[in-house]
Each structure stands twice: as C-alpha cells, then as structure tokens.
Amino acid sequence: MKIATFNINGIKARAEVLGRWLDDSAPDVAVLQEIKSVDENFPREIIESRGYHLETHGQKGFNGVAVLSKRPLHDVVRGLPGDEDDDQARWIEATIGDTGLRICGLYLPNGNPTPGPKYDYKLAWMARMETRARALMTAEQPLVFAGDYNVIPQPADAARPQAWTEDALFLPQTRAAFRRLEVLGLYDALRLRHPEPGIYSFWDYQAGAWPRNDGIRIDHLLLSAQAADCLTDAWVETGPRAWDKPSDHTPVWIDLDL
DNA sequence: ATGGTAGGGGGCCTA
Numbered sequence: 027m028k029i030a031t032f033n034i035n036g037i038k039a040r041a042e043v044l045g046r047w048l049d050d051s052a053p054d055v056a057v058l059q060e061i062k063s064v065d066e067n068f069p070r071e072i073i074e075s076r077g078y079h080l081e082t083h084g085q086k087g088f089n090g091v092a093v094l095s096k097r098p099l100h101d102v103v104r105g106l107p108g109d110e111d112d113d114q115a116r117w118i119e120a121t122i123g124d125t126g127l128r129i130c131g132l133y134l135p136n137g138n139p140t141p142g143p144k145y146d147y148k149l150a151w152m153a154r155m156e157t158r159a160r161a162l163m164t165a166e167q168p169l170v171f172a173g174d175y176n177v178i179p180q181p182a183d184a185a186r187p188q189a190w191t192e193d194a195l196f197l198p199q200t201r202a203a204f205r206r207l208e209v210l211g212l213y214d215a216l217r218l219r220h221p222e223p224g225i226y227s228f229w230d231y232q233a234g235a236w237p238r239n240d241g242i243r244i245d246h247l248l249l250s251a252q253a254a255d256c257l258t259d260a261w262v263e264t265g266p267r268a269w270d271k272p273s274d275h276t277p278v279w280i281d282l283d284l
Numbered sequence: 285a286t287g288g289t290a291g292g293g294g295g296c297c298t299a
Contacts, residue, residue, distance in 0.1 A: 035299085036291050060299085062292060087292055088299085136299060176299095230299090231289040274290075274299085 027122075027282050028052070029129065030263075031172040031245055033059040033228075033275035037090075040273060041072055047266055047277065048076050054096050055122055056277075057131030059174045061090035068092070085115040091131045091173070097123030106132075108154040116151070125284050127253070128162065132173035137194030145194050148176070152203040159210055162250075168284065169250035171212065174275065176244055177204045179214065182223035183243035195244060212248040215280045219260040227262055228275045236267055245278045256282040 030053040034040040037058070044058075061068065065082045073080045073094050083104040084090035093099060099120040106117035116133040132155070137148030155171075162169055178196045181187035190196035208214065216225065226241025235241065249257065259281040267276040 039291060060291090088297080138299080233288055 027054045027125070027127075027284055028279060029054065029170060029172065029247070029282065030056040030277045030279045031059070031131070031174070031247060032056060032277040033133070033174040033245060033273060035060045035062070035273040035275065037061040037063050037068060037072075037092075039271065041069060043266060043269055043271060043273065045072050045076075046269070048073070048078075051263065051277070051279075053094075053279075055129060056094050057118070057129065057172045058092040058094070059090075059131070059133040060088070061092055062088055063090055081118060081120055083115045083118045085113070089115045089133060091115060091118045091133050093118050093120050093129060093131050095120070095122055097125070106151065106154055107158055109150075112151075125168075127168045127170065127282070127284060130158075130162075130169070130171045130173075132171060132175070134173065134175045134177065136176045137200065140192070140194045140197060145197075148194060149199060149203060152200075156203070156206055156210065159207060159212065163211065166252060167250070168253035168256060168282070169212075170253055170280070170282075171207075171248040172246070172278075174244060175204065175246045177201065177246070178242050178244055179204055179246075183226075185224075185226065185240045185242070190242070195242070207248060211251060213251070213254040215247040215249050215254070215257055215260045216243070216262070216278065218249075218254065218257060225262055227278050229267060231274050245275055247278060247280050249280075253282060256284050258283050
C-alpha cells in the first residue's frame with residue numbers, strides 16, 4: 027500500500043498539479059496539507075472523480091488538511107485533541123478500510139518568528155502531538171503520522187544547515203521535541219531506508235532555491251513499530267517540484283506490505 | 285541587512 031504526504035500550498039491553485047500527480051503516481055492513501063480552503067468550497071471532484079474517498083478539515087485562508095484513500099475512511103477525527111481553544115485546522119485522523127492502519131495527517135506550526143507567541147504555539151502543539159501519539163500507541167496497531175512537520179531533524183536534512191540555526195524549523199528545542207517522538211518509539215520512515223544526506227522535500231520559491239537545490243527535509247512519515255515492520259520502501263518524489271505552477275513542497279512516500 | 289516569491293482574500297497575513 028503506497029502512502030504519500032504532500033503539502034500542496036492551496037488546493038485551488040494546485041488543481042492541475044494534484045490531478046496530474048494522482049494520475050501519474052496513484053497513491054492508495056495520501057494526506058494533504060495547506061489546502062487553504064473551507065470544507066464547503068473544497069473542489070472534491072478532483073479527487074473523487076479518480077475513485078478516492080475524501081475527508082477534509084479546512085479553514086478560511088490558511089492551514090487545512092485532508093486525507094484521501096481508495097479504501098473507505100472510518101472513525102475520522104478532526105483537530106489535534108488536547109486543547110479546546112485551538113481552532114487551527116492542522117490535524118486529521120482516519121482508519122483505512124479494514125486494514126487496521128490508522129493514519130494521522132498533520133501540518134505542524136511553522137513557529138517563526140522566534141522567540142515569540144508563534145514559537146510557543148509550535149512547542150505546545152508538539153507536546154500535544156506527543157500526548158496524542160502516546161495514546162494511539164497503546165492500541166499496538168500500525169500507525170502512520172504523515173505530514174509537514176516544519177522540522178529539520180538533522181544538519182544532513184538541509185543543504186545549508188548554517189542558514190537555519192536561528193530558525194524555528196531547526197532550533198535545538200524544535201529538534202528535541204521531534205526526537206521525543208522518536209524516543210516514544212516512532213520511526214522516521216525515510217531514514218530507515220535512506221541514511222544518506224542530501225534528500226529534501228521543500229525548496230523556497232525565492233532566490234532560486236529549487237534550481238540551486240537549496241532544500242530542506244521537513245515532510246516526514248513517522249511509523250509505529252507495527253507499521254515499520256511492514257515498510258518495504260520510502261522515497262521522495264522530486265518530479266512535481268519542476269512542474270508548472272508547483273507547490274514549494276514535493277511528495278514523500280512509503281510502501282507498506284500490510 | 286535586505287529582499288527575493290507565492291496563495292488567499294478582499295485587507296495584509298502566512299509561509
């Protein structure tokens with residue numbers, strides 16, 4: 027089962043890219059981030075016309091996540107549990123058909139500028155995600171936490187790590203919070219298959235970052251042990267970053283033999 | 285030290 031995460035940076039602006047990607051790459055399951063649409067205005071036909079079930083969790087203007095699957099989606103949760111006052115649409119969960127696999131699609135806060143309230147929100151959100159992950163892990167089922175983490179885990183995950191030392195994506199506290207998810211027993215799927223440096227999933231639109239390959243790896247799939255045991259492949263699909271009207275992110279994939 | 289680009293929405297904010 028092929029599972030992808032793709033920050034599309036606006037569903038309406040990315041209709042053509044998303045359709046082409048679904049036709050070319052045919053994921054079984056995908057999570058999308060930054061749909062930047064309320065649920066009522068989401069152009070569902072792009073996805074449903076290709077035979078996918080779809081659940082969205084959007085809001086006006088920014089953020090917004092979705093999950094799509096060729097198999098039915100059950101037990102959908104919208105919003106990261108643990109804070110009734112948080113109205114940002116950054117989390118969606120669903121169980122995939124009768125596979126027993128639960129997928130969590132996430133758009134972790136950027137956190138810049140630092141220090142400040144946005145960075146405080148990022149760290150609080152990561153602590154809340156850790157709590158949610160711990161709760162889900164008690165069921166000892168295959169779990170996939172996929173999305174835009176806005177975290178550069180290691181210097182090898184940036185073309186120019188020194189340029190990010192003061193950034194919310196790479197500060198020690200950010201990396202420590204990501205590491206705590208791994209300490210819980212979650213595995214960075216790409217690194218299980220590809221330890222080498224130089225693999226990126228995001229290139230800024232500005233300053234020729236893409237042609238200069240000035241990228242960072244911030245889109246991740248973390249797996250419970252039960253999912254990691256089924257992992258047969260993981261890779262980053264860089265092709266869509268070179269298409270017309272691209273997202274600034276590109277899809278990241280895993281293949282699970284469930 | 286700055287500004288470089290993109291998307292959404294209807295006025296600057298987010299990234």
